[in-house]
Amino acid sequence: MPTNRRRLLYVIAVALGVSAVGTVTYIFWQRTNPPNPPAVDLAQVDPEVAEAVIAARAAVIKSPRSASAWGKLGMTLRAHDYGDAANLCFVEAERLNSDEPRWPYLHGLTLLLTDPHAGIAKLRQTVEICQDSPPSPRLRLAEALASVGEYADADEQFQLALRVDRASPRANLGLAQLAFQRGDTKRCLDYLRRVESVHPGRKDVRQLQVQVRTRLGENISEREQRALVEMPDDPPWPDAFVVEVQQLQVGLNMRLGEAFALLEQNRVTEALEALEKTVKIHPRSDRAWLAMGQAHGRLKQYTAAETAFRKVLELQPNSVEAWFQLGLAAYFQKKYGEAIECFQKIIAVKPDHALAHYNIGYCLKETNKPQEAIEAFRAALRCAPDYAPAQKALDELLPQKPK
Amino acid sequence: MFRRVGGVFETHPVLCLLLIAYLSLGCSRPNPPTSRPAPAGPPWFEDATERLGLNFVHDPGPTGSYFMPQIMGSGGALLDCDGDGRLDIYLLQNAGPESKSTNRLFRQGTDGRFVDVSEGSGLDVAGFGMGVAAGDVNNDGRPDVLVTEYGRARLFRNDGGFHFTDISKEAGIDNPTWGTSACFLDFDRDGWLDLVIVNYLDYDPSLRCAGASGRQDYCHPRSFAGTTTRLFHNLGRKAAETPNQIRFENVTLRSGLGKVPGPGLGIVCADFDGDGWPDIFVANDASANRLWINQKNGTFRDEAVARGVAYDTFGSARADMGLALGDIDGDGLFDLFSTHLTEEMHSLWRQEPRGHYRDVIATTGLSSPHWRGTGFGTSFADFDRDGILDLAIANGRVIRAGSDPGGDFWNAYRERSQIFGGEGKGKFRDLSLNNPDFSGKSMVARGLCVGDIDGDGAVDLLVTTVGGPARIFRNVAPNRGHWLQIRAVDPAQKRDALGAVVIVRSGKQSWVRMINPGQSYLSSHDPRAHFGFGQIDRIDAIRVLWPDGVEEEFSEHEVDRSITISKGAGRPAN
Numbered sequence: 006m007p008t009n010r011r012r013l014l015y016v017i018a019v020a021l022g023v024s025a026v027g028t029v030t031y032i033f034w035q036r037t038n039p040p041n042p043p044a045v046d047l048a049q050v051d052p053e054v055a056e057a058v059i060a061a062r063a064a065v066i067k068s069p070r071s072a073s074a075w076g077k078l079g080m081t082l083r084a085h086d087y088g089d090a091a092n093l094c095f096v097e098a099e100r101l102n103s104d105e106p107r108w109p110y111l112h113g114l115t116l117l118l119t120d121p122h123a124g125i126a127k128l129r130q131t132v133e134i135c136q137d138s139p140p141s142p143r144l145r146l147a148e149a150l151a152s153v154g155e156y157a158d159a160d161e162q163f164q165l166a167l168r169v170d171r172a173s174p175r176a177n178l179g180l181a182q183l184a185f186q187r188g189d190t191k192r193c194l195d196y197l198r199r200v201e202s203v204h205p206g207r208k209d210v211r212q213l214q215v216q217v218r219t220r221l222g223e224n225i226s227e228r229e230q231r232a233l234v235e236m237p238d239d240p241p242w243p244d245a246f247v248v249e250v251q252q253l254q255v256g257l258n259m260r261l262g263e264a265f266a267l268l269e270q271n272r273v274t275e276a277l278e279a280l281e282k283t284v285k286i287h288p289r290s291d292r293a294w295l296a297m298g299q300a301h302g303r304l305k306q307y308t309a310a311e312t313a314f315r316k317v318l319e320l321q322p323n324s325v326e327a328w329f330q331l332g333l334a335a336y337f338q339k340k341y342g343e344a345i346e347c348f349q350k351i352i353a354v355k356p357d358h359a360l361a362h363y364n365i366g367y368c369l370k371e372t373n374k375p376q377e378a379i380e381a382f383r384a385a386l387r388c389a390p391d392y393a394p395a396q397k398a399l400d401e402l403l404p405q406k407p408k
Numbered sequence: 409m410f411r412r413v414g415g416v417f418e419t420h421p422v423l424c425l426l427l428i429a430y431l432s433l434g435c436s437r438p439n440p441p442t443s444r445p446a447p448a449g450p451p452w453f454e455d456a457t458e459r460l461g462l463n464f465v466h467d468p469g470p471t472g473s474y475f476m477p478q479i480m481g482s483g484g485a486l487l488d489c490d491g492d493g494r495l496d497i498y499l500l501q502n503a504g505p506e507s508k509s510t511n512r513l514f515r516q517g518t519d520g521r522f523v524d525v526s527e528g529s530g531l532d533v534a535g536f537g538m539g540v541a542a543g544d545v546n547n548d549g550r551p552d553v554l555v556t557e558y559g560r561a562r563l564f565r566n567d568g569g570f571h572f573t574d575i576s577k578e579a580g581i582d583n584p585t586w587g588t589s590a591c592f593l594d595f596d597r598d599g600w601l602d603l604v605i606v607n608y609l610d611y612d613p614s615l616r617c618a619g620a621s622g623r624q625d626y627c628h629p630r631s632f633a634g635t636t637t638r639l640f641h642n643l644g645r646k647a648a649e650t651p652n653q654i655r656f657e658n659v660t661l662r663s664g665l666g667k668v669p670g671p672g673l674g675i676v677c678a679d680f681d682g683d684g685w686p687d688i689f690v691a692n693d694a695s696a697n698r699l700w701i702n703q704k705n706g707t708f709r710d711e712a713v714a715r716g717v718a719y720d721t722f723g724s725a726r727a728d729m730g731l732a733l734g735d736i737d738g739d740g741l742f743d744l745f746s747t748h749l750t751e752e753m754h755s756l757w758r759q760e761p762r763g764h765y766r767d768v769i770a771t772t773g774l775s776s777p778h779w780r781g782t783g784f785g786t787s788f789a790d791f792d793r794d795g796i797l798d799l800a801i802a803n804g805r806v807i808r809a810g811s812d813p814g815g816d817f818w819n820a821y822r823e824r825s826q827i828f829g830g831e832g833k834g835k836f837r838d839l840s841l842n843n844p845d846f847s848g849k850s851m852v853a854r855g856l857c858v859g860d861i862d863g864d865g866a867v868d869l870l871v872t873t874v875g876g877p878a879r880i881f882r883n884v885a886p887n888r889g890h891w892l893q894i895r896a897v898d899p900a901q902k903r904d905a906l907g908a909v910v911i912v913r914s915g916k917q918s919w920v921r922m923i924n925p926g927q928s929y930l931s932s933h934d935p936r937a938h939f940g941f942g943q944i945d946r947i948d949a950i951r952v953l954w955p956d957g958v959e960e961e962f963s964e965h966e967v968d969r970s971i972t973i974s975k976g977a978g979r980p981a982n
C-alpha cells in the first residue's frame with residue numbers, strides 16, 4: 006500500500022479511536038454525574054412555596070445521587086403545578102433507583118394529561134415493578150387504556166386487579182363502563198351491583214345505571230335526574246402515592262383549603278385557629294382575612310368578624326363579599342341606612358348581584374319605602390329570575406288585584 | 409478503507425472494527441422519544457387574512473387584573489348582511505363599554521376582499537363582547553344580530569344597507585348577567601325565531617384567584633355559582649305596537665329552563681330526540697351538561713343524564729365549552745362533539761339508538777392526537793369534500809401552562825389549533841402537522857366560524873383570538889370531491905329555515921346536515937348546508953324536514969354548485 010495512503014488510514018483510525026474514547030467517557034460521565042436539578046421561575050410565587058422548592062432543590066444539590074431527594078423535589082414541584090420540571094426529576098429519580106414504583110407512576114400520571122400513550126407506558130412500567138401493591142397503578146393503567154380505546158387491554162388489567170381483590174369497586178366500575186361501551190347492559194348492571202354492594206351511593210354508578218335503565222326503556226323522572234346531578238361529586242379513589250404529593254403542598258392555597266374543609270365539617274374553632282396562623286404568615290391576603298371574618302361570624306363573634314371584613318376592605322376596597330357581610334351585620338343591628346350603603350357598594354362593582362338588590366329591598370321595606378323596595382326586588386329578579394324569595398317579597402308588596 | 413476484490417468492496421479490518429465500536433457506542437445512548445409520523449399530504453388551509461384585507465385585532469382590555477371575562481371571549485359571525493350572496497364578517501371586542509375598541513363589521517366586496525364598514529353601521533359598539541348569534545327575528549329577509557356580553561345582551565335589527573339599530577329595550581331582550589353563546593330557534597314552531605341565551609357564572613370580579621404555586625391566575629369556574637340559561641319567546645306581530653316592532657317575552661321560568669342554573673358556555677339547538685321539535689343542549693363548564701327536551705307545550709325537560717350527554721365516558725363532569733353537531737358515521741343521526749381542557753379528553757357522543765348518546769371519543773382516534781389543547785370553537789365540515797365529515801378545533805388555554813414561558817402576557821396561554829380528517833365510520837386522523845398555517849402557530853383561539861367565504865364551494869374557517877388578530881383560513885385542500893351547497897328558505901318567513909334538516913341521497917348513500925348557524929363557541933356560522941360527495945357526481949334527491957314538521961322532496965341531480973331550495977317548491981315526502 007502506498008505510504009501516503011497508509012498514513013491517511015492511520016489518521017482516520019486515530020481519529021475514530023479518540024472519538025470512541027471520548028464518547029465512552031461522556032456516556033460514563035453522564036451516567037455517573039446526574040444533571041443539575043431544574044430551576045423554575047419563582048417570581049410572584051407564594052413565599053412558602055418558593056421556600057419549599059428551594060429547600061427540596063438544595064437537598065438534591067447536596068445529595069445528587071439520592072433518588073429520594075430527586076423524587077421529593079419532583080413531588081414538591083408537581084404539588085405546585087410545575088409539571089414539566091417535576092417530570093425531569095422523576096426521570097432522574099427513576100434512573101437512580103429503578104426499583105421504586107413511585108417515580109414512574111407520578112411521571113406517568115403527569116404525562117397522561119398531555120400524552121396518554123407515553124403516560125400508559127410509564128404506568129405499565131410501574132405495574133411491572135409493584136404489581137398490585139399498591140393497587141392504584143394497575144387500576145390507573147386500566148382506566149388510561151380504556152380512555153384511548155384499548156378496551157381489551159383495559160379489561161385484562163381490571164380482571165387482574167379483581168384476582169387480588171374481587172370486591173374492588175374501582176375495578177368493577179371500570180368493567181361496568183367497558184361493558185356499557187360494548188352495549189352489554191346486563192353485564193354492566195351486574196358489575197354496578199358489585200360496586201354498590203361495597204361502595205353504595207356513588208354518583209358515577211348512579212348515572213351509569215340511569216343510562217342503562219333508559220336504554221332498557223324505562224322513563225326516568227326529571228326529579229330523579231336532577232337529584233343525581235345535585236349529588237356531591239364522588240371523592241377521588243384512594244391513592245397513597247398521590248396523597249404523598251398532596252401532603253407536600255404548602256402556601257396560602259393549602260392553608261385556606263384546610264380551613265374551608267374544617268368549616269365544612271363544622272369544626273369552626275379549629276378553622277379559626279388555622280386562619281389566625283394563616284394571616285400571621287400572609288398578612289396581606291384579603292382571602293385569608295375574609296375567611297377569618299366568616300369563621301368569626303359562624304361563632305357569632307360579630308365584632309371580630311367586622312374587624313376582619315374591614316381589614317379585607319383595606320386590602321381590597323372592592324371586595325364584594327366583605328361589603329356583603331358588613332351589610333348583613335348592619336342590617337341585623339337595624340342600621341338600615343348603613344346596610345343599604347354597603348349593598349350599593351356591591352352593585353357598583355357587580356350590578357347583577359341579585360342578593361344585594363334583594364337585601365336593599367328588605368332594608369327599604371323596613372324603612373317604609375315600599376315603592377323603592379318593589380324596584381329593588383324587581384332588580385333582584387331581573388338578575389336571578391329563579392330567586393323565589395325575591396318573588397315572594399315582591400308579591401307581598403304589590404297591591405292585590407281585585408277578584 | 410475499501411478495496412476492490414473481484415469487483416466487490418471489502419473493508420479494512422482495523423478501521424471497520426473501530427467503526428463498529430463507535431457506532432455501537434452511539435446505539436447505547438438512550439433513544440429520543442419516538443414521535444408519531446405525520447401522515448403525508450399537502451395542507452388543507454392557508455392563511456388568507458392579509459390577502460383578503462381582514463384587519464382586526466382583538467382588544468381584551470388591560471392585562472394583569474385577571475378579569476375573568478377577558479380570557480373567555482370573544483367570538484364572531486359569518487353572515488350575509490345585505491343578501492348579495494357573499495358572506496360578511498362581524499367581530500367583537502372585549503375591552504369594556506368605556507373602551508375605544510368597538511366591534512367591527514366587514515363587508516365582502518365583489519373582489520372577495522373585506523372592507524371595514526363599522527362606522528355608522530350601528531354595530532360598532534363597545535363592551536365586554538362575548539358571542540354572536542344571527543337570525544331574522546322579524547321575517548323581513550335580513551339577518552339580525554344578537555350580541556352577548558358580560559353584563560348584558562343586545563339585539564340589533566338589520567335595517568339594510570349595513571345599518572343596524574339596537575332594539576334590545578323595545579324588544580324586551582334583557583340579560584344583565586354574563587351571557588356567552590346564543591342561538592335562534594323556533595321552539596314553538598310558529599314561524600317566528602325565538603332566542604336562547606346561555607349564561608355563565610355569577611362572577612365576583614373582586615375575587616382574586618391563584619394557582620397551586622400561589623401565582624395569580626384566572627379563576628376556576630367552580631369558584632362561582634352557575635346562572636340560568638334564558639329563553640325569549642318571539643311574540644311575532646301579536647304584541648307589536650308598530651308594523652316593524654319586534655317583541656320578545658322572557659319565558660325562562662315558565663319554560664323550565666330557569667329551574668336549574670349552570671355555568672353555561674356552548675349551545676346547540678337541534679332535534680335531539682327525533683320527534684321533529686327543536687331541543688336545546690347547553691354545555692356547562694365543570695358541571696353536568698343540560699339537554700332541554702322540548703315538551704311541545706312551551707316547556708322543556710332536562711334529560712341530559714338519562715340520554716347520556718350530561719357527563720363524559722367515565723361519568724365525570726368536564727369543562728364542556730365548544731360544540732359541533734354532525735353525523736360522523738353516516739347513519740343519518742346527528743352526533744355531538746364537545747371540547748374540554750388540555751388535561752381532559754374531549755367528548756364525542758354518538759347517537760345510537762335515536763335519542764340516546766354514548767361517549768365514544770376513546771375509539772375515534774381523537775383521544776390520541778399529536779398534541780392536546782384546551783378547545784373552544786369547533787366544527788364538523790367536509791373540508792376535502794370526500795363525503796366524510798372532518799373536524800376543526802380552535803385551542804387556547806384558560807390557566808397558565810406550568811412554568812411561565814416568558815415573553816408577552818398571552819404567551820402562557822397560547823396553544824396550537826387542530827385539524828382532524830374523517831376516515832369514515834366515526835374515525836379520525838390528526839392532520840394538524842400537515843396544516844402549518846392553521847395549526848403551526850400558537851394562539852389563544854376562541855371563536856371558530858365555518859363557511860364558504862370565497863364562494864368556491866369549499867368550506868373555509870374564520871378564527872378569533874384573545875388579544876390577537878382574527879384570521880381567515882382559506883380551504884386549499886387538493887383533489888376535492890364533488891359538492892353541493894344548499895340554502896334552505898321559507899318564503900313565507902322570507903328567511904333561512906333555521907332548524908331545517910337537509911338530507912341528500914345518492915343511491916344507497918345519504919348525507920344529513922342541519923340549517924342552524926348557532927354552534928361552536930360564541931360563534932355564528934354560514935347558515936348554508938355544505939355537502940361533499942367524493943367521486944359521486946350525481947345525486948338522486950334532496951329531502952328537507954322543515955322546522956314546522958312538513959317534509960318535502962326535491963329532485964336535484966347536478967352537483968358542484970350552490971342552490972336555494974324553498975319550502976313549498978318540493979313535493980310532499982312519503
